Amino acid sequence: MRTFWLTAMAAVFLVAGTVAFIPLEAGAEGFNRDVTLTEEQQKEMGALHREAFNKQKDIVNKYVEFNVLTKEKGEQIIAHFERAYKELEQNGFIPNWERPHHSEKQDN
Structure with a gap:
C-alpha cells in the first residue's frame, strides 16, 4: 500500500511539474499560429526546453533511485x-x- 501511495504522489508531482509549463488558457484563442521564431529565438527556446527536460529527467532518475518508479x-x-x-x-x-x-483519440 505504501508503494501505491508513493507512486501516486510521484505521478502527481510529475504531472504538476509538466503542467506548470503550459498556460491554463492554451487553446485556439490567444495562440498565434502565424509566428515563426528566428534562429536566435529558436536557440533560446531550445536551451530553455533542454534545461527543463534535463531537470525533469533528474527528477525521474531520483524517483527510480528511491524505488518510487521502476x-x-x-x-x-x-x-x-x-x-x-x-x-x-x-x-x-x-x-x-x-x-x-x-x-479525444479514444472517442474517434
Whole structure:
C-alpha cells in the first residue's frame, strides 16, 4: 500500500511539474499560429526546453533511485520527454497545443 501511495504522489508531482509549463488558457484563442521564431529565438527556446527536460529527467532518475518508479517506467517517461522535445524542435519550438488529447483519440 505504501508503494501505491508513493507512486501516486510521484505521478502527481510529475504531472504538476509538466503542467506548470503550459498556460491554463492554451487553446485556439490567444495562440498565434502565424509566428515563426528566428534562429536566435529558436536557440533560446531550445536551451530553455533542454534545461527543463534535463531537470525533469533528474527528477525521474531520483524517483527510480528511491524505488518510487521502476527503471522501465522511468525510461518510458524519459523517452516521452525526448519525443516531446524532438516534436518541439521540428516545429521550430512553436508548441502544437491543438493536437488531440488522449481522451479525444479514444472517442474517434
